[in-house]
Amino acid sequence: MESNFLSLFDVAIDFEQSHLFFPRIVTWVLLIMLFIIVIRERKAILPGLSRAGKAVFSKEGDFDRFRFFGTLALTTAYFYLMYAVGRMFPNTGYGFLLMSMPFIFLLSLLFVGIKTRRNVMIIFANAVIAPGLAWYVLSQLFNITLP
Template sequence: MGNLTHVTINFDTSHLIFPTLIGCILGLLGLAIAIRDRRAIAASGAHWRDILGRMDKPRFFGTLALTIAYFSAMVPVGDIWPNTGMGFLLCSIPLVAGSGLLFMRERSLRKAVPLMIVAVAAPVLVWWLFTDLFFLTLP
């Protein structure tokens, strides 16, 4: 009965819970879309030509590159300061700033300054919530 209140955290793998969970959810959503649109997906190449013709390629591939860079850099940066969440914090600030600039229609200094404030403030707030209030480790 005493084991019910005992919690053991494996710090080597604890940071992998949320990415794995999010990956599974995205996989299930992709499968649901594939099942729903199976006729259009299996149809002739006209469907795909239409999609690729209308797609905003710079934003799509930019977002893909930012996401891959974010997840690839988070653990190595976090290994410099283990169990502090610095990997999350120091990689999230450029991700938020980069994705905000990528999706911004008009890139002026007047519009970029609030974005940069949010790019710093939001990850710092989330990092503080997870580390100090919830006592959760981040990479």
Template sequence: MASDLLSVSIDFETSHLYFPTLVHWILGILFAVILLTRVVPFMAAVRRGERTLPIIGESRDNKRFFGTFALIIAYFYLMDVVGNLFPYTGYGFLFVSMAFVLLMSLLYLHKWTRKTLVIVAVNAVVAPALVWFVLAKLFTITLP
């Protein structure tokens, strides 16, 4: 009897499902709380005419809006293409991330001066190189 109290029995067939299920329920409850406390009152204010829906009816910068989508799609596509040229090195991530950061920064840059262009170029090289070094070399995480 005493040995039963001190022994632990684990069902390895289903034990790995416990925490994902718990996390899903917690996220679902938090989502419901957000809906009830934020979205429902906001939509009620929209119906009363006190607030407007964001984005709808507002002007937007189409060049930046669609440029961002195009750059993100190209980023993920080209990361695979370039990564296949240099398999298991992470150079696909490194080179494509450098180009992505440069182009995204230039897309959102308002004042094009020599100083800001140098800052953008240095950031486009240093930030992805630092991330690549930490992930690929220090933590030996395989990158595309």
């Protein structure tokens, strides 16, 4: 009888799935909030969606298709490659670290106005330092599992 009571205090962590716990909660909360916002503000949202669709698919206007679709492609590749590299180095956060650096660099190059040597060097330094610092703090200091 006593061993069953003590078994309630045993904790088993599945490291293959542990990093997905909070993202799943956040995803569901965001989806529920999106649903509520769309229902409450549908009269204001529908005309905006119509204008956005026309801007994306028409040749007129000042919509920057290269940056828009470049951002979508880079973000998709980032999440896919972060997962793939993270599986090669499980529970180390190297997927996050190694994929965040080129992602930040390429995304910043996509949106920088004037590509001078100074701007590119600042972008490069930011792309190396920011993910490295985030990885060190989250993964090494706080021992948080990253992909």
